[in-house]
Amino acid sequence: MQSAAKTIELEDGWQRIQEEGIDRIIDYLETSNLSNFSKKQYSELYTIVYNMCTQRPPKNYSSQLYDRYSCSIKDYIQNHIRPRIINKSDIGLLTEIQVCWKNQQIMMKWMKNFFQYLDRHHVNQNSLPNLTIRGLSIFYGEVVTQCKSKIISAFIHALELDRNGEHIDRDLLKNVTDIFMKVGTIHKPNDPADFYNFLESSVLESTRNFYEAKSRVWITEDSCPDYLLKVERCLIEEMSRADHCLHPSSGQKIRSVFLDVMINIHETTILEKETGIAYLLNHHKTDDMHRLYRLTSELANGLQPIAQAVTKYIKEQGQGIIKQKLAKIAIDKKESPEDPEFVNAFMNAQEKFKSLISECFQNNSIFQRALNSAFEELVNQKIGKHGFSEILACYADRLLKKSSERLRDEVIEEELKKLLELFEHLADKDVFAEIYKNQLSKRLLNDTSASEDAEKSFISKMKMCCGASYTCKFEGMIMDLHLAQELDQAFKESRPDLPIDFSVQVLTNSHWPYYKNHNVILPVCFSDCIHVFNRYYAANTQHRVLTWTNCLGIVTLTGYFDQGQYDFICSTYQACVLYLFNDKSTYTYTEIKQVMNFDDETCKGVMKTFVFSKNKILEKTGEERKINETDSFSIRSNFKTNQKKVKLPLPSKEENYSREKVSEDRNLAIEAAVVRIMKSRKTIAHSNLVAEVAGMLSVFKPQVRDIKSRIENLISRDYIERDNEDANIYHYKA
Template sequence: MEQQSGPKLHTTLEEGWGFMEKGITKLKRILEGHPEPSFTSEEYMHLYTVIYNMCTQKQPHDYSPQLYEKYREECFRDLVYKVVHEKVRKAIILLINEEREGKQIDRALLKNVLDIFVEMGMDCYEKDFEDKMVKDSGAYYSRKASSWIVEDSCPDYMIKAEECLKKEKERVSHYLDSSTETKLIEKVQQKLLVAHANQLLEKENSGCRVLLRDDKVDDLSRMFRLYSQITKGLDPVSIMFKQHITSEGMALIQQAEDAAASKEASSSSAGGHEQVLMKKIMELHDKYMAYVADCFENHTLFHKALKEAFEVFCNKSVAGCSSAELLATFCDNILKKGGGSEKLSDEAIEETLEKIVKLLAYIDDKDLFAEFYRKKVARRLLFDRSANEEHERSILSKLKQQFGGQFTSKMEGMVTDLTLARENQAGFEQYLREINSVAHLGIDFTVTVLTTGFWPSYKSSDLVLPREMVNCVEAFKVYYGTKTKHRKLTWIYSLGTCHLNARFDQKPIELIVSTYQAALLLLFNGAARLSYSEIIAQLNLTQDDLNRLLHSLSCAKYKILLKDSNTKNISKSDYFDFNSKFTDRMRRIKIPLPPSDERKKVVEDVDKDRKYAIDAALVRIMKSRKVLGHQQLVSECVEMLSRMFKPDIKAIKKRIEDLITRDYLERDSENPNVFKYLA
């Protein structure tokens, strides 16, 4: 039979070298005198055959060069490397430390020697050199840090630390293996920066707080660079940043409190301190936002620190005014005629409005701001005090973008109302011309029609108007009836303004007064002297309203009426005369009414709205959950409402009880801390 020969199987390098290593090890043990049995003839021949085959196999399976190299290395490791590597390592570490001290060394020689460690295998490089070198480096920098932390300022210490880290990275690139960099740098950071972090950052005359106080931007940037490379390294820096901003903000609040107290003590007009405070807070925000961007590279930790700091002092009240009211007042001053806007360019106003919206984000009671702001918008619009309608729309757009459409819907409606009101007035004047009634009215008469839901609630009264005004009101009613059949007009005389031509003995003066004041003064066209009781009967006003009117006209700056008693208060027994001898250097004067307690009304309205908002949130949550524990219901309610205000926990509990009595919710019969929704 003919023998079939199959394909010849080749021995791989790994298999062959593994077999050879066993033989070499046995041979070394025999030569070194260890108790080891001699090679049998079969073992020797088998070893010989494997080596022979690996060196005579056809390419690419001829492994003779690789086998020679491995055999040569094995003799080098045992005869040279193992004998000298410890001495070599010590010499290298000594040279590295000399270089750290500024001495010139032969880096090329070091590179060549260290390459031998690498050629012996990475386990040899790491175990026989790297581990010991990194440990020694730690000891070296620990000694350095111990002296520097005592001798140097925080900035000087950081400069040295940064330079050391830079040099260690260079060292790796020139002669150490690249795999060493992470371990070496972490060790140096640990010894220079982590171990002395508290001492360094809190140095009395040069630490982090001092750098913030003295605007040392470069040093703060270096601090960020160094500690951002360390896990949680920035935590203490951000805490100090937050504490520093909080401290500066609280100092501004205290300054405003002191200014308010001194103004009150000196009986001078208050209010300016609020404007100064808001301006300074905005400047503070600009300053530290620049720090966050430039020194701290917009790191989220520092954005969070700044936010939390501003939330502390931006929610403090000053002289009884909440931060929400202060911000609304500041904004009003920017947007009204005669306010800060006339000194600012359009671009500067836009920038300021942007800053107002940013500050509002830190205020808890955004709903309170919205109500105060709505009142002030109403005054600007109704009394033609707004400096620029574009700016009015601009801030509403910014507020809407930041806090949602619900936040601004009423105020946007108010601005739109004024546009429609102008069109309405033009239509009314056209109507009067068509029926030839302009002369019949006898006076210029302007009506502003408002949509009830958009505007703050105003008190309407049954004031008895003078005949001239009655004719105007009736004419407008007829006109408006031709425009719509389904709308009811409610006249708010308290918002009206009148211009009266008053003839005094010396000269005529134009008086700008409210509709109420005008109605009262016009009574004196028919009588030179009137009693308190006669006036109240003819005008049909409440005593409080009449007292305010008479005080403004007889006891305040402009005494258009003379009161028979010399007291500062209005009495039911008083009589009043028209002061024909009154004069003033101006040809037109405005006679203000005493300010009403608008703040109290706003707070009351907001508190009422909050009750409805809490009720709605609780019902919405329970409707979706059906059954919920007390703690979770409260926390979800707080979360839902926190965009507009921070609800009081006691108020939430009270609203839950109210919803139970109104059969929206019920307590679980077995667990009173669990609520069920009643559909």
């Protein structure tokens, strides 16, 4: 039989633990003279603790060992640690704290090994703090709390030395930070950073004070670019310092304090300096502007003042372009919506500002809105008699029309893309559409379009911008021409015996602009062909009515003169007038007007093309440079030109669109919007209805008075009615 294990008394067991374990650890910590514990020595100390913790009560000394473990840690701190730090300050204090913390960790590590059974059983069974936490708690109470103010003061002093360029061991500061975080587990186990916040708040305050002093000097002495450069360099250094010395959670707080002190407080002064934002923009200081953007982008509303300055600058540059055009108008004494140089200047300006916003402000949405706001104001001004809608439409016509300076397809595409970016800012897109439709019809009907692909591409771009309803007529016009060509080809194949080469384009009336047509007397060969086509069309279609628009016809007419034979390419009206001179050599203005059934405006316009153009086919009586009702006209028998084919100019028109048509279309659009909203809401207040109508209409900006007028019109037509008790409330009448 084995004998029972000998009971270990408390004092005897503790004496062995103290002498063979704790004293040896302390001796090493103080003298660095420690031979490793042998496996036998370690096992003996562990066994002593184990036996003292497993003996039957009252000889079970677990509770007493836990208390004596705590006392030994406390005694070590009071006898060996506190004397070393009590009279230290600044860097010396931080160095000693680091050494003491390291020694404390070693002490607890070895003692935990000896007392492992106690930690595993007694501590868990009695819900006590484990030995590591208990050791930290003692260090927290005996060292950190009593020296906290001195440690923080020393830490701040070391940071300021580092900021002033002195070499500081940043690892030392990082170790002190880690100590604050570690002992924070005692202060608040679920939020160890709470104790570290004492240190952090002091660091933030010192950061603010240090850079407030710096900023007051720099903002007075330095130019805007120099100030921004210094601030950026200091910010990089400060963030590096925070990364090396503080907990990662402090970095953003340091950054916020720094930017508030150096940028936010002084932003107005920085921007308004003589070398401020206006100077940077005017002198294209892209690096400095990008630096300003980087430093202000993290501030609440920090970018808004810069965006306002950018908007103002763009407007000033745009107004400069407009003033140049107005000065040119004043010198030339004439106005024309066709001004490619003016449009190019605006497109180049927009490209420049887009690059500026991309390069300096990283296409930030605030600056995108600033650009859009500036150009919306600029392109919705009226330049003399003509608005931007008309000017841009004429530029589009110039790009898409055949001309002597043939542009490459990729150049046309790029120019149309730039043009569309200006178009997007237009408030009166309906005016642009009306003008564009008229010009597109001329290009298509007169075969002067440079490229069908370019036409389709631009229409597609407008469709993406404004929707399918905006471009449906443009697309219908192109489709009409293809169908008309097929129909014309089939007609020619069915009637090859016509007296003249006769071509017809059958178009859908609703797609094309309205043209003022005169019921002129056509030559017999024309009218015979028209009758033949009418019969052919009636036989091949149902429920379709043809309306002949003679004013759009193109005729090639051969003339015989003393100097030879020439082919004239002219309009139907011009051809009919020239045909008259086959019967007699001279006609009065009144005779031509009556025979042709013209009004004065049309008659004078046609006759000008014969008398005042480069190729004068007719002679008139009188010396005045205008057509009078008393004039007579005769063929110039000695007409001569170097060209065998002569293209006669078409009668000019003052306006590219009908203002009345645009106004009528707007009224219909407003009424349609009101009805749609009323159908959906049934009942709505006046102010809400006006606001929703304005928001629904995207191709033009309706005036409030126009919306009110159309509401009254709909009330009079019984679409809606006012509330009996509140006149500002409307009800939909189904």
